[in-house]
Every structure is written in C-alpha cells, then in structure tokens.
Amino acid sequence: MSVKKQWTIEQAENFLDQISDSIGAASPGEIEEDVLSSGEDVEALAAQTRAALLAGVKKFQQQKLHHARQRYKESSQRIESRERRIAPSVEARRFQFFDLLKANPGIQSALTMQHRDLSSLTDGDIESALEELDALGAIEDLGEKNNESES
Amino acid sequence: MDGKWGEWVAPDNPQSKSEVVASVEEIEQAIAKLKTADLLKLNAFAWNRSQSLGLRGIVHSGEDLLQDAVCALLEERRHWNPKKVDFVGVLMGAIKSIASNLWEAAKAKGFELPASQFVGPDEDGKEALSPVDLLPATGLNPEQAAIASNLLTEIQETFSDDPEAHVVMDGLWDRMSGTEIIDALGIDRKTYETIVRRIRRQVAARWPKGIHNVR
Numbered sequence: 001m002s003v004k005k006q007w008t009i010e011q012a013e014n015f016l017d018q019i020s021d022s023i024g025a026a027s028p029g030e031i032e033e034d035v036l037s038s039g040e041d042v043e044a045l046a047a048q049t050r051a052a053l054l055a056g057v058k059k060f061q062q063q064k065l066h067h068a069r070q071r072y073k074e075s076s077q078r079i080e081s082r083e084r085r086i087a088p089s090v091e092a093r094r095f096q097f098f099d100l101l102k103a104n105p106g107i108q109s110a111l112t113m114q115h116r117d118l119s120s121l122t123d124g125d126i127e128s129a130l131e132e133l134d135a136l137g138a139i140e141d142l143g144e145k146n147n148e149s150e151s
Numbered sequence: 152m153d154g155k156w157g158e159w160v161a162p163d164n165p166q167s168k169s170e171v172v173a174s175v176e177e178i179e180q181a182i183a184k185l186k187t188a189d190l191l192k193l194n195a196f197a198w199n200r201s202q203s204l205g206l207r208g209i210v211h212s213g214e215d216l217l218q219d220a221v222c223a224l225l226e227e228r229r230h231w232n233p234k235k236v237d238f239v240g241v242l243m244g245a246i247k248s249i250a251s252n253l254w255e256a257a258k259a260k261g262f263e264l265p266a267s268q269f270v271g272p273d274e275d276g277k278e279a280l281s282p283v284d285l286l287p288a289t290g291l292n293p294e295q296a297a298i299a300s301n302l303l304t305e306i307q308e309t310f311s312d313d314p315e316a317h318v319v320m321d322g323l324w325d326r327m328s329g330t331e332i333i334d335a336l337g338i339d340r341k342t343y344e345t346i347v348r349r350i351r352r353q354v355a356a357r358w359p360k361g362i363h364n365v366r
Contacts, residue, residue, distance in 0.1 A: 056221025
C-alpha cells in the first residue's frame with residue numbers, strides 16, 4: 001500500500017512554478033480549453049480579467065491626478081506661507097522695483113511685455129510686477145545678494 | 152525557467168529603456184483588442200502567481216497582479232514597444248516581476264498587504280478584522296498547509312492510471328526543474344510539455360479557489 005505524500009510549501013511552490021511555465025508556453029487556445037474543461041464560465045472570467053486590466057489604467061490615472069493635486073497643494077502652500085517682501089509705500093515700492101532691475105537686469109525678461117516700457121509704469125504696474133517677482137523668489141534673491149555684498 | 156516561452160518577454164531581460172513607452176490610449180486599445188483566449192491565459196497566469204504568493208501568506212489576488220501590471224507599464228517601470236512585442240507576453244513578464252518583488256519585499260521587511268485587502272470599520276463603527284489579523288506572520292498556518300498538501304496529493308492521485316503524469320508529479324515533489332525531469336526520465340521536451348499540460352488541466356479543474364482563501 002502506498003503512503004500518501006505530504007507536500008511542503010517549497011514543493012508546492014515548485015509545482016506552481018512549473019505550471020506557470022506551462023501556462024506561459026501554452027497558446028491562448030489551449031488555456032481556453034483548460035478553462036472550458038474545468039467547467040468555469042469562460043466569458044465571465046474573460047470579462048473579469050478585462051475589467052481588472054482596465055482598473056489598472058484607472059488606478060494609474062487616479063494616481064497621476066492625485067500627484068498633480070498634491071504638487072499644486074504644496075506649491076500653493078509654499079507661495080501662501082512666503083513672507084510678503086513688497087515694500088509698504090508707493091515710493092518705497094518704486095525704489096525697490098528699480099533696485100531689483102539694477103541688481104539683476106535679466107529679471108526684465110521675466111516680466112510681461114507691458115511692464116517692459118519702464119517709463120510708463122504706474123504704481124499699480126509696479127506693485128503687480130513686484131508681486132510676480134516675489135512669487136518667483138526674485139525679491140528673496142535680491143535680499144541674499146545685498147546681504148552678501150554687505151558682508 | 153528554461154527560456155521556452157513562445158512570445159513571452161523574459162522578465163529578467165526587460166527591453167531597453169530607450170524603447171518607446173506605450174501611452175494610456177495604446178494600452179487601452181491593446182486591452183480592448185485582447186481576445187477571450189488571451190484574457191484567459193493572462194488570468195490563469197496571474198492566478199497561478201497569486202497562489203504561489205498565497206503559499207507564503209502574501210494576499211495579492213490575480214486581479215491585483217493584473218491591475219499592477221498595467222499600472223507598471225503606464226508608470227514606465229516596464230517598457231513596451233507595441234510595434235515589436237506581444238501585449239500578453241509583456242503583461243505576463245510584468246506580473247512575474249511584480250510577484251517576485253512582492254515576495255522579496257516580504258522577506259526583507261516582513262509581510263505587507265495591499266491597501267485593497269484592508270477592511271475598514273463597518274456601518275456600526277466597529278473595526279473589522281483585517282487580513283493581517285487573520286493571516287499568520289509568515290506562510291500558511293498548519294491547517295492551510297495541510298489543505299494545500301492534500302489538494303496536491305488529490306491531484307496526483309487522479310493520475311493513478313497515467314503513470315507518466317504520476318512520475319512527473321513525483322519529480323515536482325522532489326523539487327526538480329522541468330529540464331531535470333526531462334533528463335531523469337529520458338523524454339523529450341514536447342512529451343514533457345504534453346504531460347504537464349494534463350497536470351495543468353487537473354489544477355484548473357480541482358484548484359478553483361485560492362489557497363489563501365482557505366481558512
């Protein structure tokens with residue numbers, strides 16, 4: 001009388017590995033025959049598989065959206081938490097603005113076209129230009145440059 | 152693994168990173184074009200790998216693996232040139248690689264389960280048991296291991312009138328590879344594959360539920 005063999009986890013793993021090799025080498029038609037012979041609902045199983053694959057696309061898109069939202073939130077928080085570095089009075093702002101351009105002429109290219117005609121700048125233009133520059137970190141950079149030249 | 156994979160993309164040799172990466176639209180089109188038989192092959196492969204993970208107490212369903220494989224392609228962790236490589240093959244390569252990584256990560260860090268496997272509080276606000284509470288820290292519990300063992304014994308017993316399949320199962324029990332079994336039995340690969348195909352069908356018929364679902 002033969003003794004029933006007990007299978008360890010490692011033996012069962014080897015068994016499944018060889019079966020997976022066999023599945024990989026088989027034609028899709030052969031696998032379809034396997035499923036048919038097992039009595040499973042072929043169409044339902046295929047639909048379930050397609051749905052799982054499409055769920056992968058959806059998961060990727062949701063992750064992408066989540067990451068974009070996260071980046072936007074972080075960037076908004078960074079801008080909001082930035083200390084306002086624009087001078088409080090009209091005169092001081094005008095001085096600050098031209099000081100910025102003098103220290104870094106390249107900054108002009110970061111401004112919009114309407115701000116490039118510097119002689120016609122209104123107080124409002126200067127304030128909004130300073131706000132844009134502040135958001136870009138240019139005022140902070142100017143402060144650092146001034147500190148370096150003072151030391 | 153002996154490299155006889157037909158259209159299979161060997162997972163250890165992914166395509167060059169300079170290959171074109173598929174877009175969301177291309178992946179969606181490729182999924183839409185899959186025939187019933189292709190889907191069944193993918194399902195069988197993903198299910199097989201999930202069962203292998205289940206033997207080690209890692210709960211990651213075949214559907215999780217299929218979903219992860221598509222995600223990996225889109226996240227450019229796996230590369231696929233639609234003009235050159237079969238979609239079924241590249242997905243199977245991704246599934247095999249993901250399953251292998253899950254097993255390696257589990258060995259290195261202790262066992263982790265996907266978020267989808269966690270059960271939140273029920274309507275009464277009572278905390279439901281998560282699979283973490285239900286699973287052993289490593290591998291199957293003795294009862295599950297006995298069920299898995301009996302299942303394989305039963306499958307082998309179905310071949311009492313098929314000595315070729317019975318002896319191949321003996322080889323698998325001895326943890327021999329396909330090539331080792333071929334050499335030991337003095338048969339050619341085609342004969343071996345035909346025998347394994349008979350065993351594969353018994354597995355499909357008798358192992359419909361996951362081992363990790365047996366409690």
